[in-house]
Structures are given as structure tokens and as C-alpha cells.
Amino acid sequence: xxxxxxxxxxxxxxxxxxxxxxxxxxxxxxxxxxxxxxxxxxxxxxxxxxxxxxxxxxxxxxxxxxxxxxxxxxxxxxxxxxxxxxxxxxxxxxxxxxxxxxxxxxxxxxxxxxxxxxxxxxxxxxxxxxxxxxxxxxxxxxxxxxxxxxxxxxxxxxxxxxxxxxxxxxxxxxxxxxxxxxxxxxxxxxxxxxxxxxxxxxxxxxxxxxxxxxxxxxxxxxxxxxxxxxxxxxxxxxxxxxxxxxxxxxxxxxxxxxxxxxxxxxxxxxxxxxxxxxxxxxxxxxxxxxxxxxxxxxxxxxxxxxxxxxxxxxxxxxxxxxxxxxx
Ligand code: SAM
Ligand code: SF4
Numbered sequence: 151x152x153x154x155x156x157x158x159x160x161x162x163x164x165x166x167x168x169x170x171x172x173x174x175x176x177x178x179x180x181x182x183x184x185x186x187x188x189x190x191x192x193x194x195x196x197x198x199x200x201x202x203x204x205x206x207x208x209x210x211x212x213x214x215x216x217x218x219x220x221x222x223x224x225x226x227x228x229x230x231x232x233x234x235x236x237x238x239x240x241x242x243x244x245x246x247x248x249x250x251x252x253x254x255x256x257x258x259x260x261x262x263x264x265x266x267x268x269x270x271x272x273x274x275x276x277x278x279x280x281x282x283x284x285x286x287x288x289x290x291x292x293x294x295x296x297x298x299x300x301x302x303x304x305x306x307x308x309x310x311x312x313x314x315x316x317x318x319x320x321x322x323x324x325x326x327x328x329x330x331x332x333x334x335x336x337x338x339x340x341x342x343x344x345x346x347x348x349x350x351x352x353x354x355x356x357x358x359x360x361x362x363x364x365x366x367x368x369x370x371x372x373x374x375x376x377x378x379x380x381x382x383x384x385x386x387x388x389x390x391x392x393x394x395x396x397x398x399x400x401x402x403x404x405x406x407x408x409x410x411x412x413x414x415x416x417x418x419x420x421x422x423x424x425x426x427x428x429x430x431x432x433x434x435x436x437x438x439x440x441x442x443x444x445x446x447x448x449x450x451x452x453x454x455x456x457x458x459x460x461x462x463x464x465x466x467x468x469x470x471x472x473x474x475x476x477x
Contacts, residue, residue, distance in 0.1 A: 155212045155410065155447065157420070157454040162408060164215040166208055168201060169414045169476035170233065174223040176249050176284040178273075180312060181472045183346040184285070196416045198229075200434045202236045204412060204443060209240045211444045216243040219265075220476035222414065225252045231263035238264025247271065247310070247477055251288045253295030257302040268299045269308040269337075271477075274318045275328065283317070300332065308335045310396075313356035322364040330390045337381050337394040344422065346471035358382070358397035365393070380407075404457030410447070411476060418447050420454040422475055 155163035172190050174182065196204075208214040217237055224230060225248055238244055245267035246260070253270070260268075272292055274280050280289040299307045311318070311325055322338065329336035338361050343350035362384075365371065371384040374392065380403045381394030397403075404421075411419040416431030428450040433442050 153212065155208070155214070155451045157451050159454070159456055161406070161454070163410050163451050164213060165218070165409045166205065166214050166216070167218045167220055167409055167411045167476050168205070169220050169222060169412065169474070170201065170224045170230065171195060171222040171227040172414045172474050173226050174221060174249075174473055175226055175251060176223065176286050176288070178249075178284050178473075179282070179347070180314065180341060180345040180350075183471075187346075187471075187473065190415055194431075195414045196412075196431060196434070198233045198236060200416065200431070201233060201412070203434065203440075204416075204430060204447075205237055205240060205242075207440045207443045208410075208447060209242060211440075212448075214242065216245070219244075219246040221248075222473055222476075223249055223251075225256055230256070231259045231265075234260055234263040234265045243267070245269065248295075249284075250292040250295035250299070251286075252291075254291065254298045257295070257298040257304070261302040261304060265304075267306065267308075268304045269310050270296055270299065271310045271312075272296075273311050273314075274321060275324050276321075279318065296332065296334065300334075306335045307333075308337055310337050310339055312339045312341055313361065314341045315354045315356055319356045319360075322361055323368050326365060326369060326393055329393060330386070333391060335392055335394065337396055339396045340399040342398055342422075342472070344472040344475065346473065352399075355399050357400045358395050359400075361395050402457055410451060413470075413474065413476070418450045419475065420450050422472075422477075424454075425469075426453070 177186055205217060224246055234244065244265055246265055247269045250270035250272060273283055277289045281287050296307065296309065309329065313319055325336045328334065341350065341355050370387040372387060374383045374385045376383055381396045383392055383394045385392045413419060416434065417427035417429055419427045428446045430443060430446060433446060
């Protein structure tokens with residue numbers, strides 16, 4: 151077996167995204183159906199020990215270098231800092247994506263347990279819009295959560311905003327102002343066809359070029375090296391930091407994608423848009439060895455396709471929504 155998670159196009163995979171729960175305290179319009187989801191049974195979700203084992207195999211056998219915790223909403227998983235402490239021992243770059251609403255309570259503990267970086271998802275700075283988008287009146291809590299993450303010493307704190315036509319496409323400059331004021335890295339994400347309602351259409355995407363055009367009306371900035379980040383990065387010329395654009399739809403970065411995903415119920419998925427998966431939970435609970443786990447993951451990565459094909463006739467939506475895939 152190869153000592154790298156390498157697919158048939160030669161892409162090496164070193165970034166593992168783990169959904170620690172499918173549950174969420176929000177029901178964002180573009181991510182979950184209005185009526186909510188049928189949550190997985192507790193016993194169907196991987197235990198911390200199972201998550202740690204899979205992570206350890208991937209780090210030891212294949213040199214996985216970074217792990218990002220996501221959900222659903224990762225902070226609704228009880229005793230999350232216990233898992234963070236276990237994963238921190240693997241010596242990886244350990245980060246989390248969260249809606250931020252409970253960070254006021256947990257940021258400090260997560261930092262002490264060894265979490266290194268945090269991305270907070272926030273799509274509007276307007277309270278009524280926030281209620282409409284998330285079906286929760288928790289904008290003040292999320293803003294508190296951002297401050298708590300900064301106070302706990304996370305650096306950088308990134309704020310990710312999904313832009314949608316006619317909903318928040320007038321908030322590019324206000325978000326950038328907030329980022330500059332607070333020392334946050336704001337990143338704008340193009341809306342992807344993974345919404346649970348199936349309402350996505352190409353004309354609801356606010357494209358990369360337009361985001362930059364709006365940003366230029368108020369700020370001067372220059373492109374900076376992207377590295378392995380999916381974001382095109384820009385530094386303000388006055389030295390007050392940077393912002394980014396993740397153009398998953400108009401400028402896909404599939405060619406350099408190095409991510410694999412472990413869902414809450416133990417599926418390995420080789421792409422956000424994958425239509426298939428391999429089930430590790432069965433292996434874990436039926437006496438599978440570390441070799442079996444490694445072989446199953448390597449096989450799934452090997453099967454990865456070239457790219458997601460959004461906007462092409464043969465594009466098929468996966469049956470899972472973003473809240474089940476973790477972003
Ligand atoms: N609950 C956490 C949160 O909101 O950050 C983690 C899971 S959430 C599914 C991860 C990311 O996916 C969030 O930044 C969210 O905005 C993004 N997301 C959800 N649905 C999306 C969609 N249809 N298109 C683009 N991004 C989406
Ligand atoms: Fe929950 Fe995050 Fe999806 Fe919003 S984007 S419903 S916070 S999982």
C-alpha cells in the first residue's frame with residue numbers, strides 16, 4: 151500500500167475533515183430544510199475513541215497533516231474538548247469550523263485542550279437577516295463568540311461568509327470593515343448546490359470577480375500566494391491584514407484538492423460532491439485492523455474523480471446536505 155493517500159490524478163491527500171456530529175443548533179436556510187433534520191441515533195455516531203483511531207491510522211500511515219473538526223455544529227457534541235485533547239496529541243494542525251454561537255462558553259477550554267485555529271461562519275451583520283437566514287436570533291451571541299475566540303488567543307480567527315444574490319450581496323464592504331477593525335481574516339464563499347432545499351441556481355451565486363470589484367470600491371489590496379489554501383488571498387496595501395475568496399463554483403480548486411472527509415456516522419467521502427462512500431464504522435465495530443482501515447481509506451481516495459462538474463449537464467447533487475457533510 152502506498153504511504154500517501156494519493157488518487158489516480160496524483161493528488162496527495164493530507165487534510166482530514168471530521169464531522170463530529172450531524173446535529174446543529176441553527177437551521178441555516180442554505181444548509182438545512184426548514185423542518186430540520188432527522189438526527190442520527192447516538193449509537194450510530196462514531197465515539198471519540200473511534201474518531202481518534204481513524205485519525206491516528208491516517209496520520210501514522212499516510213502523513214495526514216491537518217485535521218479540521220466540523221459538524222453539523224461541532225460545539226454541540228458534548229465534551230468536545232476531550233476529543234480535541236486526544237487529537238492534539240497526534241501533532242497535526244488542528245482546527246475547527248463553527249457557527250460561533252457557543253464560543254463564548256467554550257473558546258477558552260478548546261484552546262487549552264490544544265485547538266489551534268478557528269473558522270467562524272457568519273453570513274450577515276444584520277440582526278433581522280440573521281434570523282431569516284439561520285432561523286435563530288443569535289447574531290449577538292456569534293459576535294460575542296468571535297470576541298471570545300480572539301480573547302482566547304486563536305490566531306488567525308477567520309470569518310467565513312457565504313454570499314447569496316439578493317440576500318447578503320450588499321455586505322461585502324461591511325464584512326471587510328469588521329475584519330479590519332477586529333483583526334479577523336474574512337473569507338467570502340460562493341454558494342454551492344448543497345442546500346437541503348434544492349433551491350440553488352447559478353444566478354444566486356455571487357461570483358469571485360464581483361466580490362473583488364465591490365471590495366475595490368473601498369480598499370486597496372494585492373494578491374498574495376495562496377499556498378494549499380482553497381482561498382484566493384489578498385493583502386491590504388496599508389498592512390491591516392488580509393481577506394480571501396473561496397470561489398468553489400466559478401474557479402474550482404479541485405485540481406489541488408487535498409481533502410478527505412469522515413462523516414459523523416463513519417463514512418469516508420473523497421469529495422463534498424461524492425455520490426459514494428466507504429463505511430468505516432462497520433470495520434471499526436467488527437474487529438477491522440488498522441491495515442483494513444488504511445486499505446479502505448486508500449481505496450476511496452484512489453476512486454476520487456477529477457472535479458465536481460457544477461454547472462455541467464452531468465452534474466448530480468449528492469443525497470446529503472452540507473450540514474451532514476461538514477463543509
Ligand atoms: N456548523 C458549522 C458552521 O456553520 O460553521 C460547521 C458545519 S457548516 C456545514 C460548514 C460550512 O459550510 C459553513 O461555513 C457554512 O456556511 C458552509 N455552507 C453550508 N451550506 C453551504 C452551501 N450551500 N454553499 C456554500 N457553503 C455552505
Ligand atoms: Fe448548522 Fe453550520 Fe449548517 Fe448553519 S451552516 S445549519 S450552523 S451546520
